Amino acid sequence: MSPVLEPVVPLSARRRPVPRWLRRTTGPLLLLVLWQVSSATGVLPSDILASPGTIAGTASDLLEDGTLPHAMLVSVQRVLIGLVIGGVIGVALALISGLSRLGEDLVDASVQMLRSIPWVGMIPLFIIWMGIGEAPKIALIALGVTFHLYLNVYAGIRGVDAQLIEAGTALGLGRWGLIRHVVLPGALPGAMTGLRYSLATAWLALVFGETINADDGIGFLLNRAREFFQTDVIVVCLIVYAALGLLADFIVRTLERLLLRWRPNFTGK
Amino acid sequence: MATELHRQVNYLKGELEKEKVAGESGDAAVRVRSLTRSFDGRAVIDDLQLDIGTGEFVALLGRSGCGKSTLLRVLAGLDREIEGEVLVPRRKAVAFQAPRLMPWKRVWRNVLLGLPGRPGRAVAERALTEVGLGHRVDAWPKTLSGGEAQRASLARALVREPDLLLLDEPFGALDALTRITAQQLVGELWQRRGCAVLLVTHDVEEALLLADRVLVMDGGVIAHQVRVDRDRPRDIADPLLAELRTELLDRLGVKAPEPAVHKVA
Numbered sequence A: 001m002s003p004v005l006e007p008v009v010p011l012s013a014r015r016r017p018v019p020r021w022l023r024r025t026t027g028p029l030l031l032l033v034l035w036q037v038s039s040a041t042g043v044l045p046s047d048i049l050a051s052p053g054t055i056a057g058t059a060s061d062l063l064e065d066g067t068l069p070h071a072m073l074v075s076v077q078r079v080l081i082g083l084v085i086g087g088v089i090g091v092a093l094a095l096i097s098g099l100s101r102l103g104e105d106l107v108d109a110s111v112q113m114l115r116s117i118p119w120v121g122m123i124p125l126f127i128i129w130m131g132i133g134e135a136p137k138i139a140l141i142a143l144g145v146t147f148h149l150y151l152n153v154y155a156g157i158r159g160v161d162a163q164l165i166e167a168g169t170a171l172g173l174g175r176w177g178l179i180r181h182v183v184l185p186g187a188l189p190g191a192m193t194g195l196r197y198s199l200a201t202a203w204l205a206l207v208f209g210e211t212i213n214a215d216d217g218i219g220f221l222l223n224r225a226r227e228f229f230q231t232d233v234i235v236v237c238l239i240v241y242a243a244l245g246l247l248a249d250f251i252v253r254t255l256e257r258l259l260l261r262w263r264p265n266f267t268g269k
Numbered sequence B: 001m002a003t004e005l006h007r008q009v010n011y012l013k014g015e016l017e018k019e020k021v022a023g024e025s026g027d028a029a030v031r032v033r034s035l036t037r038s039f040d041g042r043a044v045i046d047d048l049q050l051d052i053g054t055g056e057f058v059a060l061l062g063r064s065g066c067g068k069s070t071l072l073r074v075l076a077g078l079d080r081e082i083e084g085e086v087l088v089p090r091r092k093a094v095a096f097q098a099p100r101l102m103p104w105k106r107v108w109r110n111v112l113l114g115l116p117g118r119p120g121r122a123v124a125e126r127a128l129t130e131v132g133l134g135h136r137v138d139a140w141p142k143t144l145s146g147g148e149a150q151r152a153s154l155a156r157a158l159v160r161e162p163d164l165l166l167l168d169e170p171f172g173a174l175d176a177l178t179r180i181t182a183q184q185l186v187g188e189l190w191q192r193r194g195c196a197v198l199l200v201t202h203d204v205e206e207a208l209l210l211a212d213r214v215l216v217m218d219g220g221v222i223a224h225q226v227r228v229d230r231d232r233p234r235d236i237a238d239p240l241l242a243e244l245r246t247e248l249l250d251r252l253g254v255k256a257p258e259p260a261v262h263k264v265a
């Protein structure tokens, strides 16, 4: 009996009646419409959740009077400073323990021990140590960033192919040559993963830090809105947090595309 | 730039002369006496002697796991947990079975990696053209085909102007056709450069086509060797080569099937 043959359809020939992006936006749009309708008919009272229309209006008001841009600036600044501090510490520790046995013995055990403490739980201590100004918020962000970068950069360094290191030695590279041309580039994919995780952590740390004691920034807007039951402002703030997070992710992706061009499998297609 | 290159060559010449004096090696490129290398108490290389003359092409055969790669790594200076005396030229280069190109460096940067001084891109381009890769100078290593990567690795070894070129089954992963081309390439490059070559291989015919001398390693020593006194290019159908082939296969513990002549494409 001869087998039943079926055609292998080329991808390009498969017709898509509706473009994918359109299909993907339909769901959220329908939700938005539903939300607007329930608000307009009074099914969803505005002190539970404001309507999309109100929220859009509030957002444009907050943008116009400069409240939102200022708050965003303050919050983004906190994240950036925390990221830089945490990044420098995390990468430095990872280099120390990744590149030398002695460093590993000294650093790795301590970092692994500290890592098991949930960093959010450090907030009360930070407030006692640093008051309620900028310092504890930045410290919280830096702490979260440090661990993620440390773990990934360290793993990246230790994961570099020993055969490539041997090849580098055979080519006459010295210790620093090996580190510069083989070990660090080899650890870069891991470092980029670490950066992505630590950005996510940084936003989370920002939200925690700002809602607990805020005198400025998006968290401050959020807290004040809560006191006055302004659900529209709260939603605007949440959207801003989300948008900034997405922006950060986009930046890291772009960075990865630039730095990891040599990986043919890395296109994210 | 021309002067830069010139200076670099001079520097290397100086190194070579020092080496000659220091090693009292006369015209030998490799001199190994009573070399022993053990792993966990098991001697993989056991009191081995080996001499390779300058400009001599030597092929090394042996059963899998007999210690060929270990010997090569010792000669390359990559393994120093050894006993015995090993003299090798300072300028030596290795091409491994896997090309081991740094995936994050473009091909031409890979070729220049580790070279003393600051050689320009033109140096790499010349070496890559020599192995027929002039059109892939800017490629990322992971986009090269297997044969191309292997040739890039060869260019990276050659650009060092080695006095000793160590090749560890460099054609092992290549298909039969690419392999023949690559063998010819190595033969030509060797004749042009005149460096000593140690080629580790599993392929008896390859050894006979390329080498001045074929060694068989067994029991941690060079157990057998044959001289191949034939002009190049050689024909594998040559009766002398067929005879040597049978002898070598016998030494390797393989019953030789009747003439390889039929096999030649």
Ligand SMILES: Nc1ncnc2c1ncn2[C@@H]1O[C@H](COP(=O)(O)OP(=O)(O)OP(=O)(O)O)[C@@H](O)[C@H]1O
Pocket: B039, B040, B044, B062, B063, B064, B065, B066, B067, B068, B069, B070, B071
């Ligand atoms: N790092 C190591 N630790 C322990 N044993 C090793 C190590 N490297 C090699 N060996 C052993 O030494 C022996 C010789 O290995 P080597 O790689 O030199 O073999 P080879 O002749 O190159 O074999 P092949 O032709 O299969 O490549 C093998 O038995 C191998 O298991």
Ligand SMILES: [Mg+2]
Pocket: B068, B069, B070
């Ligand atoms: Mg081997």
